[in-house]
Amino acid sequence: MPSSEELSILLVEPSSTQQKIIQRALAETGIRDVRFADSIKSAINAVKDYEPDLIVSAMYLPDGEADTMVTMMKKHPDTEHIHFMIVSSERDRSHLETLRQAGVIAILPKPFEMKDLQRAINATLDLSVEQEIDLELLDPHEMSVLLVDDSKLAQKHITRVLETMGIINIDVAANGADAIRLLQDADYDLVITDYNMPEMDGKELAHTIRMTESISHIPVLMVASNADQPQLANITQEGVDAICDKVFEPETLRRLLHNILD
Template identity: 55%
Template structure:
């Protein structure tokens, strides 16, 4: 794993078919300290570029001449060589349904057009957090022995959460696709933390939290809830019912690090 001395060491690939938008975003990246920026305008070009020179971060527009960012992220995540590629969207798209697939696919950030320099820098730092491994500082646990159960019906989301936890030194991770599967694992194995999605089939995050809190053998386990609707009023009710922390999607490393430090310490 490479260690970066500065943001200027990062390499970016900007996928943007509009000349005007390309110039605007490139200037903003340059102002943020990014000097290594390659360009492409289609999915085909991007995939070809990834095979030769994989960047630290792909920044993509939503709509491209040969498809959408959803199509691009699928090709990237379904290739073993690129499945952990850091990805960010900059788009004027506001429709939640159109953006949901990207949120579930483990993008680092979704920035609106026009975006603020502050939000861009935050996304760049999230990239750095994923590239540079640094064990989370916990008073009561050794990150290397921390046992975590990640519960999410999205395979891509499970991979992204796992990758984020790995960069913090957390390696002992088990997976469940829904609350029912999680309960089976919780009965068989011991865990120090549960990270669960909110929306899942069979048994959702709220029902899983309730089942854990009502079981004397499991009630002590901290729960981090992850949702793409983290402002939802339903989630504030869940927080009162026993969730220790709520985190939004995209799953930002620095935010997760702070939340875990609070609930595990």
């Protein structure tokens, strides 16, 4: 795995004071290659000539908010692979939802702790190399996974994380109803599902899988942007084998897959 010294960072922050604070913190993790932008427009112009491994951005910028920039770059084939970390004092979960769906590496509070920054850097490094997951009972290259999520950005992000682990046979459904139709026609080793979806949500999907004899054996992993909320506290009763937050580190997903597949 590469080291943090090899990472290139684009820091998008309109405040010169905050730029210095974050740059100093990045330097403590070993990162020296840091360039700056102070708006969405300047960030987009910067990535045309400088391809960073990670964009670290404030939430509120002079010409818009970070979720606008993240969505624009994630939808463009030239920049969809770039990872994002957001540093913000925003606490409203609904306001952060688009960022969670887009698959940002981390959302750090202001002020943030060095351990949280280091975890985000480690997650970026983890995603920069392919590290095949080692399972006792399954060959990741032969595994068949059904990914169920109505967000195309989330579909892309989770697919990319799975591919770095050697899992390449991935079908996608936009909701639980579509997923059930696919499950009836093909064999899957794992279902990864979002919680909030139209027509049939993740909870209903998991319950239906467990109540259908022909597919009841398939493990279900839920990746939800509200994984820590009370309504999901007893989700395992619906047949979910494991649950993790939508802002997750690759190592977290790797550990969960080990637990439910081995």
